[in-house]
Amino acid sequence: MRRVEKRCSCTRQAITAGNPFSSAMTPVNTGNDPAAFIGVHGFLRSTSRHRLVHTPLRVAHRHRVAFGCRGLRSKLQTGLVGLPNVGKSTLFNALCEQAQAQAANFPFCTVEPNVGVVAVPDARLDELARVGRSARIVPTALEFVDIAGLVAGASRGEGLGNQFLSNIRQCDAVVHVVRCFQDDQIVHVAGSVDPVRDMETIGLELALADAAQVERRRQRSARRPAAAAVASAGGSAGARLMEEAERSALDRVAEWLDAAVPVRQRWSELSSEEQRSLQPLGLLTAKPMLYAANVADVELADAAAALNTSPSSSSTTAAAAAEGMGAPSPQVEAVRAYAAREGARVVAVSAQVESELAELTPDERREYLESLGVCDMDTVGLRALIRATYDTLALRTYFTCGPEETRAWTIRRGTRAPQAAGVIHSDFERGFIRAETVGYAQLIDAGSLATARERGLVRSEGKEYVVQEGDVMLFRFNV
Numbered sequence: 400m401r402r403v404e405k406r407c408s409c410t411r412q413a414i415t416a417g418n419p420f421s422s423a424m425t426p427v428n429t430g431n432d433p434a435a436f437i438g439v440h441g442f443l444r445s446t447s448r449h450r451l452v453h454t455p456l457r458v459a460h461r462h463r464v465a466f467g468c469r470g471l472r473s474k475l476q477t478g479l480v481g482l483p484n485v486g487k488s489t490l491f492n493a494l495c496e497q498a499q500a501q502a503a504n505f506p507f508c509t510v511e512p513n514v515g516v517v518a519v520p521d522a523r524l525d526e527l528a529r530v531g532r533s534a535r536i537v538p539t540a541l542e543f544v545d546i547a548g549l550v551a552g553a554s555r556g557e558g559l560g561n562q563f564l565s566n567i568r569q570c571d572a573v574v575h576v577v578r579c580f581q582d583d584q585i586v587h588v589a590g591s592v593d594p595v596r597d598m599e600t601i602g603l604e605l606a607l608a609d610a611a612q613v614e615r616r617r618q619r620s621a622r623r624p625a626a627a628a629v630a631s632a633g634g635s636a637g638a639r640l641m642e643e644a645e646r647s648a649l650d651r652v653a654e655w656l657d658a659a660v661p662v663r664q665r666w667s668e669l670s671s672e673e674q675r676s677l678q679p680l681g682l683l684t685a686k687p688m689l690y691a692a693n694v695a696d697v698e699l700a701d702a703a704a705a706l707n708t709s710p711s712s713s714s715t716t717a718a719a720a721a722e723g724m725g726a727p728s729p730q731v732e733a734v735r736a737y738a739a740r741e742g743a744r745v746v747a748v749s750a751q752v753e754s755e756l757a758e759l760t761p762d763e764r765r766e767y768l769e770s771l772g773v774c775d776m777d778t779v780g781l782r783a784l785i786r787a788t789y790d791t792l793a794l795r796t797y798f799t800c801g802p803e804e805t806r807a808w809t810i811r812r813g814t815r816a817p818q819a820a821g822v823i824h825s826d827f828e829r830g831f832i833r834a835e836t837v838g839y840a841q842l843i844d845a846g847s848l849a850t851a852r853e854r855g856l857v858r859s860e861g862k863e864y865v866v867q868e869g870d871v872m873l874f875r876f877n878v
């Protein structure tokens with residue numbers, strides 16, 4: 400078995416997103432029968448009244464993007480957060496299958512945040528492409544951001560300063576990377592490996608940063624003229640209500656943070672006005688978060704077997720034994736128990752294994768993973784982490800499928816059909832007429848769009864339709 404030495408940066412070119420499952424990017428059966436295509440060419444023809452369109456656009460993969468340009472971002476960003484030297488950049492490189500971030504055995508190796516585009520694995524794409532005889536597959540993608548390590552006191556400017564907290568503020572979700580691997584050669588800023596202490600340290604710094612932010616906001620709103628006075632001076636009732644919502648939200652959140660409770664844990668207790676009033680603050684502990692337990696290579700199989708059980712289960716040892724795996728290490732068990740108390744999800748990864756896999760041929764990968772006792776990479780490592788991140792962000796996928804391509808699109812839960820169409824192009828939203836829609840399972844079962852139509856499975860959905868996970872859609876629009 401070839402073991403790969405630690406990669407240094409700049410040894411490989413940035414490569415396209417989609418490589419976590421690059422086989423899915425290769426063309427599938429193109430077929431010769433246009434009539435058999437889903438979304439036949441007629442859908443692309445313009446008529447005087449309207450056009451029917453399926454995915455004419457090409458995916459715009461980016462390898463480096465301007466950080467913090469929220470208005471320009473097309474993809475949701477997830478920040479990799481944690482203490483220095485816990486493996487964030489190694490994981491980031493593996494996620495992006497590129498060595499664009501410098502990963503090395505010294506704390507504060509990363510200073511500027513690196514941003515990479517990562518394809519979201521989805522086995523349904525292959526099936527759809529087969530049915531649609533699509534020339535290619537385009538998965539949907541997320542952006543990951545490799546953020547500098549935080550240390551105790553970061554909220555007061557310790558370490559490399561609390562500007563890194565503002566890097567986290569720009570993200571939509573957080574993956575907290577926790578070191579569970581023992582290796583005397585790899586420096587730990589606190590001198591020993593203790594994942595729960597590390598989780599508390601980072602959690603506390605984020606809570607302190609939020610508390611300071613909330614306090615500043617409270618002081619500012621105290622300096623504002625009282626709402627009643629504004630109202631009597633002609634201020635709108637809506638503005639007054641919003642101001643009241645903000646005051647009460649700030650009071651409640653300050654109380655939770657005082658007790659070191661992450662805001663995300665109690666977010667649903669806030670009214671929708673209170674939630675809206677807090678949005679501009681970008682509170683760090685309000686962001687969806689999951690833990691990535693970074694384990695040693697030999698621990699990966701056992702850790703994954705333990706952590707893939709439900710976060711609320713009280714013990715994983717029995718579950719692991721039932722799976723025929725060994726018990727997880729005490730570190731992994733401690734991470735699982737801590738996360739369970741918070742109701743957070745944990746995914747086992749080995750940044751080291753992932754970075755080594757990226758250097759191997761498919762046969763070598765299989766051999767290496769088997770030697771580690773890992774049979775199914777979908778349930779451990781990066782694929783599991785990407786999927787878990789997607790779920791943590793409460794995202795949904797719908798598909799478009801035609802001879803040119805089968806493609807996955809990301810929307811937030813609860814998105815209506817016109818806004819879902821707008822993810823493809825703003826014209827589709829502006830001129831939305833209706834969406835021809837069939838569920839993924841029904842389409843696969845029917846074997847072709849024609850058969851699905853014959854069976855009455857293709858519905859014509861209007862502007863109020865809330866797009867469901869796995870919908871396959873064709874948008875009819877007129878601009």
Ligand SMILES: Nc1ncnc2c1ncn2[C@@H]1O[C@H](COP(=O)(O)OP(=O)(O)OP(=O)(O)O)[C@@H](O)[C@H]1O
Binds near residue numbers: 483502548
């Ligand atoms: N699972 C693992 N097992 C063994 N070594 C690992 C593992 N994960 C990461 N490492 C090693 O830990 C060291 C630190 O990794 P890396 O530079 O990715 O940390 P980082 O969290 O990005 O640090 P910083 O915050 O300083 O940027 C590297 O030498 C890397 O090879």
Ligand SMILES: [Mg+2]
Binds near residue numbers: 501509
């Ligand atoms: Mg780093």
